[in-house]
Amino acid sequence: MNLSSMLKDLEELTWNAKQIQDNVLEEILRVSSNTEYLGRFLHGSSDKELFKKNVPVVSYDDVKPYIERVANGEPSDVITGALVTHFFLSSGTTGGKQKFFPVNNMFYEKMLFVAALRTSIIYKHIKCVKQGKEMKFLHTRPITTTPSGLPVGPMVASFLLSSYLKNLSSEGYTSPDEVILCPDDKQSMYCHLLCGLVQREEVASVSATFACSLVQAITLLEHHWKELCDNIRSGHVSDWITDPSCRDAVSAILGGPNLELADLIEHECSQETWEGIITRLWPNIKFIQCIVTGQMSQYIPMLEFYSNKLPLISPMYGASEALFGINVDPLCEPQDVAYTFLPNMSYFEFQEEGNNDEIIDLVDVKLGCFYEPLVTNHHGLYRYRMGDILQVTGFYNRSPQFRFVRRKNMVLSVHVETTTEEDVLKALSRATHVIESSGLMLMGFTCYSDISTLPGHYVIYWELKAKNNDVTVKLDDKLMVECCCVMEESFNALYRRLRSKHDSIGALEIRVMQEGTFYSLMEYFISQGASRSQYKTPICISSPHVLAILEEKVISRYFSDKTPPL
Ligand code: AMP
Numbered sequence: 001m002n003l004s005s006m007l008k009d010l011e012e013l014t015w016n017a018k019q020i021q022d023n024v025l026e027e028i029l030r031v032s033s034n035t036e037y038l039g040r041f042l043h044g045s046s047d048k049e050l051f052k053k054n055v056p057v058v059s060y061d062d063v064k065p066y067i068e069r070v071a072n073g074e075p076s077d078v079i080t081g082a083l084v085t086h087f088f089l090s091s092g093t094t095g096g097k098q099k100f101f102p103v104n105n106m107f108y109e110k111m112l113f114v115a116a117l118r119t120s121i122i123y124k125h126i127k128c129v130k131q132g133k134e135m136k137f138l139h140t141r142p143i144t145t146t147p148s149g150l151p152v153g154p155m156v157a158s159f160l161l162s163s164y165l166k167n168l169s170s171e172g173y174t175s176p177d178e179v180i181l182c183p184d185d186k187q188s189m190y191c192h193l194l195c196g197l198v199q200r201e202e203v204a205s206v207s208a209t210f211a212c213s214l215v216q217a218i219t220l221l222e223h224h225w226k227e228l229c230d231n232i233r234s235g236h237v238s239d240w241i242t243d244p245s246c247r248d249a250v251s252a253i254l255g256g257p258n259l260e261l262a263d264l265i266e267h268e269c270s271q272e273t274w275e276g277i278i279t280r281l282w283p284n285i286k287f288i289q290c291i292v293t294g295q296m297s298q299y300i301p302m303l304e305f306y307s308n309k310l311p312l313i314s315p316m317y318g319a320s321e322a323l324f325g326i327n328v329d330p331l332c333e334p335q336d337v338a339y340t341f342l343p344n345m346s347y348f349e350f351q352e353e354g355n356n357d358e359i360i361d362l363v364d365v366k367l368g369c370f371y372e373p374l375v376t377n378h379h380g381l382y383r384y385r386m387g388d389i390l391q392v393t394g395f396y397n398r399s400p401q402f403r404f405v406r407r408k409n410m411v412l413s414v415h416v417e418t419t420t421e422e423d424v425l426k427a428l429s430r431a432t433h434v435i436e437s438s439g440l441m442l443m444g445f446t447c448y449s450d451i452s453t454l455p456g457h458y459v460i461y462w463e464l465k466a467k468n469n470d471v472t473v474k475l476d477d478k479l480m481v482e483c484c485c486v487m488e489e490s491f492n493a494l495y496r497r498l499r500s501k502h503d504s505i506g507a508l509e510i511r512v513m514q515e516g517t518f519y520s521l522m523e524y525f526i527s528q529g530a531s532r533s534q535y536k537t538p539i540c541i542s543s544p545h546v547l548a549i550l551e552e553k554v555i556s557r558y559f560s561d562k563t564p565p566l
Helices: 003-015 017-032 036-042 050-056 059-073 105-125 155-161 163-167 179-183 185-198 211-234 244-253 261-271 277-281 295-305 419-434 477-490 495-498 518-528 543-553
Strands: 086-089 100-103 133-137 151-154 203-210 287-291 316-317 324-328 338-340 347-352 359-361 369-374 390-396 399-407 440-449 457-466 508-512 554-559
Touching: 003 017, 017 050, 017 347, 036 050, 036 059, 059 100, 086 277, 086 399, 105 155, 105 163, 105 179, 105 316, 105 324, 105 477, 133 287, 155 163, 155 179, 155 338, 155 419, 155 508, 179 185, 185 211, 185 244, 185 261, 203 211, 211 261, 211 287, 261 277, 261 495, 277 295, 287 295, 287 399, 295 399, 295 419, 295 440, 324 543, 399 419, 419 440, 419 477, 440 518, 457 518, 477 495, 477 508, 477 554, 518 543
Parallel strands: 086 151, 133 203, 203 287, 457 508
Antiparallel strands: 086 100, 316 324, 324 338, 338 399, 347 359, 347 369, 369 390, 390 399, 440 457, 508 554
C-alpha cells in the first residue's frame, strides 16, 4: 500500500465531494433506472432531478418484498441493474430484527479501500506501528444460502470468507488466517489470545470492529488465562481446539514449551487488580482500535481501565447498507470523534431531524444540525432510511464530518416523554462516575420501559464488577440509590416534571445482575444468528423472552428515593 497515494486520494475525494456524489448517482441511475423497482418511478429515465422528485424515501419493510423476490430466485433486475451475488445480514441487535441486503463484490472493493485508507491515516499519526503486529479479534461463522442458493452472512464474516481476505496480508497480524476462518468463534477467540500472548513483544495494537468484542476477549482471557499459560508452558494447544487447520496453525506459532513466558503471563494475570493488564501483557502496544461511539461509548471506561488509558481509536462508521466515513483525526478523544464522509462510497442524502419536507445533499448539510442519512447504493437500495441520527461537527475540505448521536428508534417511554439512547448514555456516564469512586466497574447495561405497573417506570439492568480481583462485589445501598437519582437528574425536563409533579412516572430502578449476564446475553443473540464481530448489546429491550433471561439473573434492586429537581 502506498501511504502517500492513499492520503492524496482522501484529499481529492473530500475536495471534490459534490462532483463525486453527482457521478455516483449518475452511475447508479445509468445501471439501474430500468429495474422493476425504479422503473415504477422513473419510467426508464436516468434524470437525477426526476429521481429526487419521484423516488420515495423508504424503510426496510418497504423494500423487503423486492429483496425477498431476488433471494427466492428472481433475477437481480427486480431491484438493481448490477448482479446480486450475495446478501449481508445486519446484526439485528440494534433494531431488534435481522435484515438482509443485496450486495456484490463492489462492496468488498470499497471495504478494502476504506481499510487501506484507515491504515494510512494511522501510520501518519502514530510512529513505529508499521514494525509491529496487530492483534485483531476477527471472527467468521458458517454462511447460509438463500432459497436460490446465494450466500447470506454478516458483512464482516462474508468479507473474510470471500477471496478478498487474501488481499489483506496476514503478515501484520498475530493470528494466522486459519484462526479467523475457524467456524467455531469460541475456539477462534481463544486462539487469537494464544497467538497474541506468544508474540507479546511484537504486538503494536489490538483491535476489533466494535468495543464490545474487545471486552468479550478480555472476559475470555479472565476465564482462561491459567489454561493459556498451561498451553504455553507445555507447547500443547488445549484439546478442545478441535478445528484441524486452526489447531495446526496455532501449534506452529506456539512452537514448543516456553516456561519463562508462561511464568511471566501467570505473574501478571494473578495480580490482585487487572488495571492496565493490556499494557502489562503487551508491553509495546501503542493503541486500541475499535468503534467506541454511539452505544459503544459505555465500554470506554472499561477499556481505559484495562489499558491504562492507551489511545482509543474509533476508526469508521459503516453498516451492511453502506460504508459512510472514517475518522481522519484518530488520536482525538473518544467523545470528539467525527466521521468524515467518503463521497465515493454511495449516494448520500440527509433528512433533518423533525423536518420531513426537505431532503438535502451531502455537501449541503449545515454545521450543528442533526440528520438521518438516506442511502442510495449500487446494489438495490434507493433513498433508504438508515435509522441513525448524526450531527454535523465540521468539514474536512468540502466533505462534512458527523458525530454519531444515536439510533433513531431506541427510546424509553412510559408516559408522554421520550428518553433517547443518547440521553440514557449520558445519564449512565454520570452514574458510572459515582460507582467508580467505590472501586466498581460497570461491565454491561441495558434498559426497558416497565409499564406493567402504574405509573410505569424505567428499569436499568447493570452488571458490576470490582476493580480489584480479590474483592467480591459488595454493594452499598446508599450508593446504588444515589446512582438511580443521578440518572434521573440527568433526564430531560419533561421526564423530571412527570416524575416530580404529577407522579406520572415511577421511581427509576436499577436491577443488579449476576456477573457474566451480558456475556450470556451475547451468546444467546449469537445462537439466534447475530454475528460475534458485529454484535452490539441492545440498549433497550422489549422482547419478553430476552427480559425473562435477564430477570433470572437479578440479584438486587434499588430505586431512586427522591424526585429529581425541575
Ligand atoms: P450492521 O448493519 O449490523 O453492520 O450495523 C450497522 C449499525 O451499527 C449502524 O447503522 C449504526 O447504528 C451502528 N454503527 C456502525 N458504525 C458505528 C459507529 N462508528 N458509531 C456508532 N454506531 C455505529
